Amino acid sequence: MTFTKNGLVYFLAFCSGFCIMGxxxxxxxxxxxxxxxxxHIWGSIITVFMLSLSLGYLLGGKLSTHNASLAKYGFIFxxxxxxxxxxxxxxQPIMAYIFTHIEDSRYGSLLASMALFFIPTVILGMISPYSVRLLVTESDKSGQIAGILYFVSTLGSALGTIITSFYFVLAFDVNSIITTFAITLGxxxxxxxxxxxxxxxxxPIHA
Structure with missing residues (x-):
């Protein structure tokens, strides 16, 4: 059962990385x-994602100290x-509103990125530190496990980037892809x- 749990955590971390980058x-x-x-549009998007992920890492790490469990991990998804x-x-309505009220596209795109992506990315950022908490049962192996986890997660991010850009956008519209990511996470x-x-x-997982 431990193998099943650990394998599931690695798999979910991989999928979360895929979805984040997609x-x-x-x-x-x-x-x-x-x-x-x-x-500067991409600068706005990348800035918002980096800030959101960093906050998500902090919150996920904090949350993982309170009786971490696979069930609570699932609720994050x-x-x-x-x-x-x-x-x-x-x-569309959010961007239309921002576009008509902010003339400078730099700040308009930054605000639009915040409105659309900040909260979802914060939640997705919580997954990695919580994953580490679920996997680490012996402190002397924490570094190795964290390394494997971030390897798996980053591999998922790389595949999410290449598959979304090379295949998904050619076959489906953007809203369909986003909806598929949401359903997959659920x-x-x-x-x-x-x-x-x-x-x-x-x-139980001990502190």
Whole structure:
């Protein structure tokens, strides 16, 4: 059962990395009709994602110190699903409002990026430190496990970038891809919660 739990955590970390970079890459396509696709548009998107992820790392690390469990881990994915969905539903009216009220595309794109991506990316950023907490049971192996986890997560990010840019955008519209990412996160969360209910009899994770 421990092997199943650990394997699931690595798999979910991989998928979260895939989704994060897929959404970030699509951010440029989402903002382009209103703000263009110049370098400062990408500067706005990257800045928002980096700030959001950094805050998510802090919050995820803090949350993981309070009776970390696979079920709670799954709820992070469910919340991410809920927060990602509005990107597909409300991006157009949000950007239209910002575009008509802020003339400078630099600050308009920065505000639009904040409105669309800040909260979902904060939630997604919580996944990595929480994953480490679930995997580490012996302090002398924490560095090795963290290294493997970030390797898996970053590999997922790389694949998310290449597959989204090379294939997804050619076959589907942006909102469909975003919705698929949201549904995937929700399903992964449900899987984690269900499996987590079967491992509650294991020894608890100690601080």
């Amino acid at each position: 959404i970030e890459l699509l951010g440029g396509r989402i903002l382009a009709p209103f703000f263009g696709s110049s370098v 469910l919340i991410a699903c809920i927060c990602v969905t509005p990107i597909a539903l409300f991006s 399903l992964l969360g449900l899987i984690a919660i269900m499996i987590g209910s079967n491992v509650r009899r294991e020894a």
